[in-house]
Amino acid sequence: MLTRNELELVKYFISSNSAIQELKNESLNYFFERAGLHIPDEKTFKSTVLQKAIDKVEEVINQKLLNSTDTAVIFDNWATKQQQDFTGVAVMTCDEKLERDCFVIGLEKMDPSHTAENIKASLESVLNKYTNDKRTIIGWLNNFFKELYRGCIAFLHYKIIFYKKFRIKRNDVRSRQWK
Numbered sequence: 175m176l177t178r179n180e181l182e183l184v185k186y187f188i189s190s191n192s193a194i195q196e197l198k199n200e201s202l203n204y205f206f207e208r209a210g211l212h213i214p215d216e217k218t219f220k221s222t223v224l225q226k227a228i229d230k231v232e233e234v235i236n237q238k239l240l241n242s243t244d245t246a247v248i249f250d251n252w253a254t255k256q257q258q259d260f261t262g263v264a265v266m267t268c269d270e271k272l273e274r275d276c277f278v279i280g281l282e283k284m285d286p287s288h289t290a291e292n293i294k295a296s297l298e299s300v301l302n303k304y305t306n307d308k309r310t311i312i313g314w315l316n317n318f319f320k321e322l323y324r325g326c327i328a329f330l331h332y333k334i335i336f337y338k339k340f341r342i343k344r345n346d347v348r349s350r351q352w353k
Contacts, residue, residue: 176226179211183219184227194219232303235279239306242267246313248276249297251288259284261296279304 176184187194196202197216206213214223239245246266253259261284266276280300284292301308 176223176230180214180223181227183213184223194224235277236304236306238267238275238277239265239279239304241269242306242310243270244268244312245306245310246315247297247301247311248315249293250316251284251293251296253288259287259292261293261300263297263300 186192187196194216197213197219203213242265244267248264248266249261251259251261261282262278263280263282264276264278266274268274280303282296282299284296286292
């Protein structure tokens with residue numbers, strides 16, 4: 175279980191874009207000792223604290239995906255200047271209450287280039303980490319991440335307005351029993 179202090183330390187490194195090597199900093203260690211707080215060493219932080227935080231985030235994401243009735247998968251591929259290829263994957267979800275959510279679920283290093291097979295393998299690798307029902311996926315969006323994100327929000331926004339205006343229930347939409 176992640177303690178409050180461990181969680182705040184993880185948040186600090188993420189929000190400040192600081193290097194984990196700062197845990198070796200004598201002044202920082204002195205400050206924590208004076209406050210009566212234990213600060214883990216770099217190795218413990220990476221292997222234990224950070225892993226617990228990652229496990230918790232994945233658990234939350236998995237639960238959100240399980241509660242989703244509609245999921246749009248958003249992905250983008252790119253290469254660094256050093257010719258390393260990556261795929262980033264995000265999802266936009268809508269649940270039974272028509273509440274939307276958007277979050278990144280993975281970043282995969284591709285091997286070795288942007289071929290259809292490598293992109294497919296990369297997407298499957300990210301998506302298969304989670305136990306959601308793949309039948310809830312209503313669309314796949316690629317390239318121009320910002321524009322697609324906006325488009326996905328607009329799509330779900332109008333879908334919610336449509337459902338509310340015509341008082342359509344989620345189960346009716348799934349079974350196509352509405353006129």
